Amino acid sequence: MTTFYHEFQKVLLSVDCIIFGFDENKLKILIGKRQMDPGRGEWSLYGGFVRNDESLDAAADRTLYELTGLRHVFMRQVGAFGNLDRDPGERVVSVAYYALINVRDYDDRLREEHGVEWVDIEDVPELYSDHNEMVRQARKLMQRKMKTEPVGFKLLPDLFTLTQLQRLYETVSGELLDKRNFRKRVKEMDFIEKTDLIDKVTSKRGAALFRFNKKAYKEDPNFKL
Amino acid sequence: MTTFYHEFQKVLLSVDCIIFGFDENKLKILIGKRQMDPGRGEWSLYGGFVRNDESLDAAADRTLYELTGLRHVFMRQVGAFGNLDRDPGERVVSVAYYALINVRDYDDRLREEHGVEWVDIEDVPELYSDHNEMVRQARKLMQRKMKTEPVGFKLLPDLFTLTQLQRLYETVSGELLDKRNFRKRVKEMDFIEKTDLIDKVTSKRGAALFRFNKKAYKEDPNFKL
DNA sequence: TCAAAAGTGTTAGATTTACACCCATGA
DNA sequence: TCATGGGTGTAAATCTAACACTTTTGA
Numbered sequence: 392m393t394t395f396y397h398e399f400q401k402v403l404l405s406v407d408c409i410i411f412g413f414d415e416n417k418l419k420i421l422i423g424k425r426q427m428d429p430g431r432g433e434w435s436l437y438g439g440f441v442r443n444d445e446s447l448d449a450a451a452d453r454t455l456y457e458l459t460g461l462r463h464v465f466m467r468q469v470g471a472f473g474n475l476d477r478d479p480g481e482r483v484v485s486v487a488y489y490a491l492i493n494v495r496d497y498d499d500r501l502r503e504e505h506g507v508e509w510v511d512i513e514d515v516p517e518l519y520s521d522h523n524e525m526v527r528q529a530r531k532l533m534q535r536k537m538k539t540e541p542v543g544f545k546l547l548p549d550l551f552t553l554t555q556l557q558r559l560y561e562t563v564s565g566e567l568l569d570k571r572n573f574r575k576r577v578k579e580m581d582f583i584e585k586t587d588l589i590d591k592v593t594s595k596r597g598a599a600l601f602r603f604n605k606k607a608y609k610e611d612p613n614f615k616l
Numbered sequence: 617m618t619t620f621y622h623e624f625q626k627v628l629l630s631v632d633c634i635i636f637g638f639d640e641n642k643l644k645i646l647i648g649k650r651q652m653d654p655g656r657g658e659w660s661l662y663g664g665f666v667r668n669d670e671s672l673d674a675a676a677d678r679t680l681y682e683l684t685g686l687r688h689v690f691m692r693q694v695g696a697f698g699n700l701d702r703d704p705g706e707r708v709v710s711v712a713y714y715a716l717i718n719v720r721d722y723d724d725r726l727r728e729e730h731g732v733e734w735v736d737i738e739d740v741p742e743l744y745s746d747h748n749e750m751v752r753q754a755r756k757l758m759q760r761k762m763k764t765e766p767v768g769f770k771l772l773p774d775l776f777t778l779t780q781l782q783r784l785y786e787t788v789s790g791e792l793l794d795k796r797n798f799r800k801r802v803k804e805m806d807f808i809e810k811t812d813l814i815d816k817v818t819s820k821r822g823a824a825l826f827r828f829n830k831k832a833y834k835e836d837p838n839f840k841l
Numbered sequence: 842t843c844a845a846a847a848g849t850g851t852t853a854g855a856t857t858t859a860c861a862c863c864c865a866t867g868a
Numbered sequence: 869t870c871a872t873g874g875g876t877g878t879a880a881a882t883c884t885a886a887c888a889c890t891t892t893t894g895a
Contacts, residue, residue, distance in 0.1 A: 796859095797858070820865070820867045822866080
């Protein structure tokens, strides 16, 4: 292969994943103690280096798969982080991605094997390098995305109650929502379908279970929550 | 310096700039014919390689400075572009940045020396590699930013008329605005100050010139257009 | 029987949109 | 004198936000 840019310097490229989950009415992310130098033992996002035979998106997918065993997960790029001093080892530029998963899809045994934990986004400790900044930006992007596109369902089981959905939106946006107004808006979105199944776990009376109909959404994408 | 990550592959990193200007009621960007192989002669964004002694942001600033001689320009990262086939030469990952400048600040002679031209965003030709996609994303981010933060002024002279401002917002958003409603909203933003200067160039009657007061904005940042 | 969550409509207030005419001036 | 762009207020319509009680059932 011809080399065109031989006079220019190359850098190490990594990806770091901000993996969001929703559990116990809390928005959480996965972090673990760093298992390599430099920074061994510090809290950190899960990441990996980009190979020369994969795109950035593919590197992010692979990294997430290594950690969770999950494929076809909703992921979006947060951005590239390239301050000179960001890695105490040598220069590494990192591209952050956020992912939305249903915590139930991530096997707890596998999680423990990788030494990562779900921590409340409100209680994230000081992280390695610039990872706190990555989390901040990821959270902001994710908040904005959730307002305008129906991606919140990726954080919930396939079947969910309206109260679960409301709690999710309240937690992510950080403000309490009016139950009646919330349900009114849900009712206007035909792609949030009521099933005839009843959830009897979280309430005595039982609550109707709903599901997100992706196909119906594509036909009439008028999301607003 | 200790090398920690010796076993991992490095990649070439570049930055590409989407430089927006507003002139003749058109939103424009700077593009030029590529002057190096591969892709010599194709229309392209202006870019450069990231050095090992500068951050990504610094590389973007430097690249913009090389082209325009301007410093302290409003720039924001668009994102990292890392498809395997994006550069026909060898693998290059590029981080795109968009910038907002006042076209009058860019000396036309200097512009010609660099062989770049202002082209209407609506008439951008096919560009080298994935540059059209970068432009698309940059435009979207810039549109969103302009709705919620007072960055549009960076595309205008220090003194501007309300009609100029309205045309700018119409062009960027792609929809016509009602003159009275527009002015009503401007009036509510105290940081858009009326001066006692009159522009007699664009109208016979003369139009009041306004300026953006950054300090006043910081004290009461209630921007909405 | 009572605690706990599910479910359901209406109204006031705020925001947004639509709309038309007179003014000043240079050509 | 007339063509051009500058400048101004009101009212209808839409959207948003506030609000309280009844139902079901497991413990």
